[in-house]
Amino acid sequence: MLKWLKRILGGTESAAGSRKPQEAEPLRYQGCDIVAAPVEQNGQYRISGTIRQPPEEDGDLSIPFDRADTFPDRETAIRMTQLKARQFIDEQETPLF
Numbered sequence: 001m002l003k004w005l006k007r008i009l010g011g012t013e014s015a016a017g018s019r020k021p022q023e024a025e026p027l028r029y030q031g032c033d034i035v036a037a038p039v040e041q042n043g044q045y046r047i048s049g050t051i052r053q054p055p056e057e058d059g060d061l062s063i064p065f066d067r068a069d070t071f072p073d074r075e076t077a078i079r080m081t082q083l084k085a086r087q088f089i090d091e092q093e094t095p096l097f
Contacts, residue, residue: 020037021037021038021039021040021048022037023035023036023037024036024037024038024078024081026052027082028054029082029085029086029089030089030090031054031095031097032051032052032053032054032089032096032097033051033052033053033054033055034049034050034051034052034081034082034085034086034089035049035050035051035052036048036049036077036078036081036082036085037049037050037081038071038074038077038078038081039066040074041070043072044070044071044072045070045071045072045073045074045076045077046066046067046068046069046070046077047065047066047067047068047069047070047071047077047080047081047084048064048065048066048067048081049064049065049081049082049085050062050063050064050065051063051065051085051088051089051096053096053097059097061097063096065084065085065088067084069084
């Protein structure tokens, strides 16, 4: 079932499946860690990242996500990944973890 959920949420594997995107420093937001990991694709950077339960909490829970939005540089993609993750967290009626 976990594979199915990952496919629905987008996962974080690059289209080529070759190498893992470099993760940015985690951003703490409303009790979650947002880890941006933009995927380089055709000279652009695509929104990709993970919303994680903080390491000091029990368990290792995370929600990976990808979007089709692309940006010309990695820093912009990181900022937009963090923005999209914050929007997702804000839209939830119950805590994620």
